[in-house]
Every structure is written in C-alpha cells, then in structure tokens.
Amino acid sequence: MSGDLPGRPAGGAELADRRVEREVSRSEVVFTGRVWDVVSEDVVLPGGDGPATVTREFQRHPGAVTVLALDDDERVLFIRQYRHPVRHELWELPAGLLDVEGEDPLAAAQRELAEEADLRADSWAVLADWFNSPGGSDEALRVYVARGLSSVPEGERHVREDEEADMLVVRVPLDEARDAVLAGRVHNPGAVIGVLAAWTARALGWTTLRAADAPWPEHPRLG
Missing domain, CATH: 3.90.79.10 (Nucleoside Triphosphate Pyrophosphohydrolase)
Structure with a gap:
C-alpha cells in the first residue's frame, strides 16, 4: 500500500529547488582549460554526528x-x-x-x-x-x-x-x-x-x- 512507502505526500507546488550556501573552507583551481576550469573545494556539510568537511571537485562552467x-x-x-x-x-x-x-x-x-x-x-x-x-x-x-x-x-x-x-x-x-x-x-x-x-x-x-x-x-x- 502507498501509505507504507517512505516519504510523505506532497503537492507539486512544493517542488522548487532552493539555493543553499554552505561554508567553503578552501577553494582551488586545479585545472585551467580553454573554456572551463576544474575546481577543488572543501565544503562543510551538516551530518548526523555534527558538521563534516568534505572535498568536492567540479567543473566551473560559463553555462x-x-x-x-x-x-x-x-x-x-x-x-x-x-x-x-x-x-x-x-x-x-x-x-x-x-x-x-x-x-x-x-x-x-x-x-x-x-x-x-x-x-x-x-x-x-x-x-x-x-x-x-x-x-x-x-x-x-x-x-x-x-x-x-x-x-x-x-x-x-x-x-x-x-x-x-x-x-x-x-x-x-x-x-x-x-x-x-x-x-x-x-x-x-x-x-x-x-x-x-x-x-x-x-x-x-x-x-x-x-x-x-x-x-x-x-x-x-x-x-
């Protein structure tokens, strides 16, 4: 039955992505390309046992x-x-x-x-x-x-x-x-x-x- 499934019922109006700024303790460009760069950042994320710092590498793109x-x-x-x-x-x-x-x-x-x-x-x-x-x-x-x-x-x-x-x-x-x-x-x-x-x-x-x-x-x- 659907009532036994995880997740509460919600309306479509609730589906709206939101911008959230997490603390970034380090940001470094590790590769510079002709069109886009690759960035490595240490970001502080909330966790069950308290905040944790993780490293994320991503492409910085002009869109x-x-x-x-x-x-x-x-x-x-x-x-x-x-x-x-x-x-x-x-x-x-x-x-x-x-x-x-x-x-x-x-x-x-x-x-x-x-x-x-x-x-x-x-x-x-x-x-x-x-x-x-x-x-x-x-x-x-x-x-x-x-x-x-x-x-x-x-x-x-x-x-x-x-x-x-x-x-x-x-x-x-x-x-x-x-x-x-x-x-x-x-x-x-x-x-x-x-x-x-x-x-x-x-x-x-x-x-x-x-x-x-x-x-x-x-x-x-x-x-």
Missing part, C-alpha cells in the same frame, strides 16, 4: 543557452554535430556557451540561432531551465522556444568552422521529434529537454511559457 526553433508547420530545427568525447554525431538544437562577457542570455540565444542555423525569430519565450550535471559541474542551461522564423540574408551569414563546418540542418515535426527522443534515438540533453518541454507546452496551449527575459537566479553568475 549555455539552447534554442528550439519551431517553424509555422510546427517542425523543429535540428543540427547534426560531431561531439568528440562521446564519439558520436548528435542531433542537437542550436546552442552555445555564455562565454561573451556581459552578454544577456537571450541575446546569446539569438546570436547562436543566427550563427548555427542562419535564422532569426520574431517570438521568443523560455521553455525550461536545468543543471546539466549538478554532481560534477555548475553548468546551468536555459532552452528558449523561437517562432516566427525568417532567414538571415546571405551576405550577413556567419562562416562556420571546425565541428560546425559540415553541420547538417533538418526540420522535423514536433510529434516525430518527441517519438525519436522517447525511442532513445536522440541523446543530446538540450534536444531531449527542449523537445519534451515544447511538446508538453503545446499540449497545454503554450500557457507554461515564461517571458524571454525571465529571471535566471539559478545560474551561478547571473543570480
């Missing part, structure tokens, strides 16, 4: 934004990009790092959509926010839905290089994109979250969307 671009026929734009750490070409949504000093997340999303997909959009809204791997990274991500699409003029298009040079671009009906995610054929987290969030938001009449400039206090450097 990123993702764009689910939806055309007038409700098709989602995907790009296929090679990702060396997993040795796969992945179907992804346009996305990019928040690595331009002082750049607003929405402006970054608009820039990435133009650079990676040669697209602009008239309508922007927030679909979802998440931490990519909170046990080992402070990377915070936000996915936008972009509608009212139009092409960037030929003479203003970004010249793509490296992994982006040979990206294949396709547009897939939202229902079929959902099916690909649930069948385990799509693995990029931004694509998985973005597609499922967009499909759910559409089913709810898009009433769950947040303003494109909605606050993002969970981002470690934007809160």
Whole structure:
C-alpha cells in the first residue's frame, strides 16, 4: 500500500529547488582549460554526528543557452554535430556557451540561432531551465522556444568552422521529434529537454511559457 512507502505526500507546488550556501573552507583551481576550469573545494556539510568537511571537485562552467526553433508547420530545427568525447554525431538544437562577457542570455540565444542555423525569430519565450550535471559541474542551461522564423540574408551569414563546418540542418515535426527522443534515438540533453518541454507546452496551449527575459537566479553568475 502507498501509505507504507517512505516519504510523505506532497503537492507539486512544493517542488522548487532552493539555493543553499554552505561554508567553503578552501577553494582551488586545479585545472585551467580553454573554456572551463576544474575546481577543488572543501565544503562543510551538516551530518548526523555534527558538521563534516568534505572535498568536492567540479567543473566551473560559463553555462549555455539552447534554442528550439519551431517553424509555422510546427517542425523543429535540428543540427547534426560531431561531439568528440562521446564519439558520436548528435542531433542537437542550436546552442552555445555564455562565454561573451556581459552578454544577456537571450541575446546569446539569438546570436547562436543566427550563427548555427542562419535564422532569426520574431517570438521568443523560455521553455525550461536545468543543471546539466549538478554532481560534477555548475553548468546551468536555459532552452528558449523561437517562432516566427525568417532567414538571415546571405551576405550577413556567419562562416562556420571546425565541428560546425559540415553541420547538417533538418526540420522535423514536433510529434516525430518527441517519438525519436522517447525511442532513445536522440541523446543530446538540450534536444531531449527542449523537445519534451515544447511538446508538453503545446499540449497545454503554450500557457507554461515564461517571458524571454525571465529571471535566471539559478545560474551561478547571473543570480
């Protein structure tokens, strides 16, 4: 019976992550990378027998934004990009790092959509926010839905290089994109979250969307 299970019944309104600052007695950058660093910190945690100090190593990341671009026929734009750490070409949504000093997340999303997909959009809204791997990274991500699409003029298009040079671009009906995610054929987290969030938001009449400039206090450097 459900009454015998651990955990008390609760309402959905109670599901809200909260920021908590624990005492950090030591912080050291142990690796400096081109895009992100690795940090080692000693943090004081409460315990059953009193506070305990533990060491945690994690990736300090600038964060990123993702764009689910939806055309007038409700098709989602995907790009296929090679990702060396997993040795796969992945179907992804346009996305990019928040690595331009002082750049607003929405402006970054608009820039990435133009650079990676040669697209602009008239309508922007927030679909979802998440931490990519909170046990080992402070990377915070936000996915936008972009509608009212139009092409960037030929003479203003970004010249793509490296992994982006040979990206294949396709547009897939939202229902079929959902099916690909649930069948385990799509693995990029931004694509998985973005597609499922967009499909759910559409089913709810898009009433769950947040303003494109909605606050993002969970981002470690934007809160």
